[in-house]
Amino acid sequence: MEAHAHPSGPFAVGTFSSGDGPRFAGLVAGGRVLDLRTVPDLPGGGATTRGLLERWDDALPLLRAAAEEAGGAWRPLDGLTVHAPVEPRQILQSGANYRTHVIDLAVAHEPEGGRPAEQVREETAAMMDRRAAEDRPYMFIGLPSSVAGPYDDVVIPDWCEKPDWELELAAVIGRPAYRVPEDEALEHVAAYTIANDLTAREAVFRRDMPEIGTDWLRAKNPPTFTPLGPYLVPSAFVGDPGDLRVTLKLNGDVMQDESTKDMIFGVARLVAYASQAVRLLPGDLVLTGSPAGNGMHWGRLLRPGDVMEGSITGLGAQRNACVAERA
Template identity: 50%
Template sequence: MSLDPQTPFALARYREGAGTRLGLVVRDRIRPLDADELGAAGLNAFLAAPDWDRLAGLVDDAGEWMPLADVTLTAPVEPRQVLQAGANYREHVIELVAAGLTNNSDRTPEEAREFAAKMMDDRAANGEPYFFIGLPACVVGDDVSLVLPGYSDVHDWELELAIVIGRDAFRVSREDALDHVAGYTIVNDITTRDLVFRKDMKEIGTDWYRSKNAPGFLPTGPFLVPAPFVDAGDLTVQLDLNGQVMQNGSTSDLLFDIPSLISGASQTMPLLAGDLLLTGSPPGNGQHWKRFLRDADVMTGTIQGLGTQVVRCVAEVPTA
């Protein structure tokens, strides 16, 4: 594992005994960061007013550098809140809507797709982002295997670009939104498909708590890449399952771009330093392929410039 050669440095957290330490990553090596070097009491305090120039000065420092291969990385963030944007990739949503229309009306696939495309373009022009919340306790590194709960056989993947909030954001404008971004990371938003909609009372609608918040359902990282190093408007997002490409999209296909998401999410509740704001997932999840996660599956998620995470799946062991 190594950082993209085009990325000068990034932050990561790694295991040390029973705890974790914050580290500075350059290419294939890492060194610990203490509070004095960071200029802040901890990660979230630093992200509230990130001084990337301060860390740049440590890149060539003869500190305690270690090979990345010799440490165990974990989630690079400690969010207090996790917000997720739903139905935010144009092509993905067109596929879903068109499939539903084709199955439930007399429209041809071409007519259904044209209708769905017009719907999405109208939503982008006149609508608002759709958000729901996740539990920060679900955020783990890819050092933790993904345990597939035994109550379902339809656990799905959704690889996403995640915004890491810097300076607190409350009711910010779209024009000022990027001033509140500290960096970006990778999140795989795992979803149990048969729990998304309530069966006992359909009028209630979606049940994101049960479908998205089992332990470990937000594999995150491995790196937190500073915002100045990322052109987040056009990044390749790719997920491979056991070596086969399943998702391969670009953030240029977002219905609501990153400034719109930050501004929209901040209108209700302040976004705090270190919080995660997921931007949505491109086409190609398990629901599309009719193939869901199984014991021993390996998901390899890569976002251009942000590194690669490798998540290994294991079946839940029944309790006696």
């Protein structure tokens, strides 16, 4: 993988297990993992990453100190199973937040014999300009039961004919956030991670109920449709979340490769907007939308045997193979 496939900063935090043993929170540094249950004074006894996020301001200095300590219960990363780095209670998802992505999707969804592609592009671009000026993101909710680990198989349901990839930057909430202003929103983001927000394209629009519109329940939430991780990288180590490279390869071929600069609404705006309606809790995820280069654009959707590799600058990389649902 590229240079940006490795987490930046002195350490990251994840969820691990060894053999058939219980899952535990671990601190990752230099190819080693420290079992955080062995570190004194950590919130929640260091057992879960969500316990750490509940009191992130207290946990972070203790994690820094543990990362610098030579002794302790360190073990090789290679010998451990890496799970999704956190169990969120809520997942807030952003739709139509990358300009080029939305224009490409509009062209791909235009029915045969419909408007010319150039007209669709112009009208969609005007719509995106209007959305940016009106300053109202489009957000919806996802289910935690869709989350999978960063190296787990993605199971394509037997009913799903158009499974598609959507690699995204995910902001991980630390301090609870309710009705926070945009200029304070990033203070509530403890860390960042990678999410692949898979979509069953044929289920997005309910043809039988056009007056209601989208069906995000079926389109987004089958089990394993949200590979997450590998790790939580503290926001202090990430730099500007509005200037990260989002790259997805399918079977080794680059499909998505775009900067988060192409987002219409940045992380702070999305967190602030979501918090006006929802009380965001520690461990919750705010997904920020996906850049151009999804399967609908390429005319090539996922099928069993495909391997997706997704990376974001400074956040590491995930790798997921696609398998058919067993009858």
